[in-house]
Amino acid sequence: MPQFRIALGGETFSFDSLATVMARATPSRSGDHLAGIAATSDVERVAAQYVLADLPLKTFLAQPLIPYEADEVTRLICDTHDVAAFAPVAHMTVGQFRDWLLLDSTDGAALAALSPGLTPEMVAAVSKLMRNRDLIAVARKVQVISAFRSTLGLSGRIGSRLQPNHPADDLQGIVASTLDGLSYAVGDAVIGVNPATDNIPTAKTLLQVLDDLRQRFDIPTQTCVLTHVTNSLDLIEQGAPVDLVFQSVAGTEAANDGFGVTLAMLQEAQDAALSLQRGTVGQNAMYFETGQGAALSANAHHGVDQQTLEARAYGVARAFDPLLVNTVVGFIGPEYLFDGKEIIRAGLEDHFCGKLLGLPMGCDVCYTNHTQADQDDMDVLMTLLADARAHFLIAVPGADDVMLNYQSLSFHDIAYLRHSLGLRAAPEFETWLGNMGLTGPTGHLAEQGAQKLLEGAR
CATH class of the missing domain: 3.20.20.70 (Aldolase class I)
Structure with a gap:
């Protein structure tokens, strides 16, 4: 049975894993087409983005895209995750997280404090819901010295x-x-x-x-x-x-x-x-x-x-x-x-x-x-x-x-x-x-x- 399903534009789209949702939600690029994992249409891409927007950020902690026991990068990501730093956004979905990032009140200090609580998969997910100008607007808030x-x-x-x-x-x-x-x-x-x-x-x-x-x-x-x-x-x-x-x-x-x-x-x-x-x-x-x-x-x-x-x-x-x-x-x-x-x-x-x-x-x-x-x-x-x-x-x-x-x-x-x-x-x-x-x-x-x-x- 598909793990994720959504009806959109008179069609029903099914995605069998979190990795599939992430791949289908990604803006089109040749590498994902080469790998055979890209969305087959713009409508399917939007459907996957809808699914992604409604997923709790906690999903990425519960469902590693690459199994913990099979990959030392996954183990590094999971073992170094800072639960306390994650707490301010732990209740959010990916879509809510995007909206929060774009708020004027979400400043560089807040983002620096949050950083240890974010996993790479979380930031990749939210980027898939953003326009180019959104990526710029958020990134320019962050100062890393x-x-x-x-x-x-x-x-x-x-x-x-x-x-x-x-x-x-x-x-x-x-x-x-x-x-x-x-x-x-x-x-x-x-x-x-x-x-x-x-x-x-x-x-x-x-x-x-x-x-x-x-x-x-x-x-x-x-x-x-x-x-x-x-x-x-x-x-x-x-x-x-x-x-x-x-x-x-x-x-x-x-x-x-x-x-x-x-x-x-x-x-x-x-x-x-x-x-x-x-x-x-x-x-x-x-x-x-x-x-x-x-x-x-x-x-x-x-x-x-x-x-x-x-x-x-x-x-x-x-x-x-x-x-x-x-x-x-x-x-x-x-x-x-x-x-x-x-x-x-x-x-x-x-x-x-x-x-x-x-x-x-x-x-x-x-x-x-x-x-x-x-x-x-x-x-x-x-x-x-x-x-x-x-x-x-x-x-x-x-x-x-x-x-x-x-x-x-x-x-x-x-x-x-x-x-x-x-x-x-x-x-x-x-x-x-x-x-x-x-x-x-x-x-x-x-x-x-x-x-x-x-x-x-x-």
Whole structure:
């Protein structure tokens, strides 16, 4: 017998599980169609949203979408749920929770107190009942502050990751791209390199070069080589200058197995990073990346929709008190997010869910070249995310990552967002920019500072 049934528009719709309701209620995207779990019509989607709106939030505590005994991510979510924090909304349905979130009287303090009481499935569910502007309106209420050498997430500011990737890990090329990004006031969240060759000797060399550059100019930021967590552990043992430990994570145990990572491994890495005490204004030492479709691409989705699984990945991330978390929103390809409309929606959903769960949530606003999207779509998403008070965004030279072969934001885009929306860099980094002459008294870019930076690098 179907667990959920509703009559709508002269039709009766039946849903055999909570996971089916969640999948059918999700705004259309190619990944759920690929998995065979998406709504077959707009009417069925609305019917599922009606069912979802009337479900008590407590349903998600009583009915885990992936069984407790079969998945360590489910166990983490259930075992860390804060019943006392959940109490203010424990009587609500998903629809009532949506209405409460949108009230002017529901402020950032209330949402911060509630965060430990929310499960990823709850925030995924309520996001499915929201328009894009609702996702923005709620997310911008939430302030999450994290810190290492710079303080991120403060009101009126937006951080940036400087991503100076090179297809051959050429050190001169990476340094040149880094200096270029710094001249545009990019890099206060992290200077983070994806190595083309993911091995320990390469990662160690890159870490040393980035750390030498940081120390030469006394830059109040953090550096990171986005290598596997096990490599970072080995690098820490070798005495390499590891600021942040990076790892891609997903929303199921099986998908994380595909990444070669377990929760115990992440805990070991966090302990190792904290033992170094390299931060100056804080000690948030973990960096996680995620992306809708990761579990499906690993055939590890358990019949759960990709957006809900993405929210479960944030359940993993928040257990380790990270400095940075970002969804790489359009990177996996059109099989999962087909076009600009789906990418924009997914980016806003991810940011909303991460912020409600208490994460320092950023985004790589990006797409692959075989996706039905272009830079105009990215302009829309980056502007909406900045308005929603994203923690940070990623920028690469010319918006074109020539190593990973995808399109992201440019250094110029970060400058545009700050100037157009009146946003600023992290305070420590902002002071450094002024001292270096990279910005003038009004905070706008100054050409003479870039020349000083280049001369100092010679």
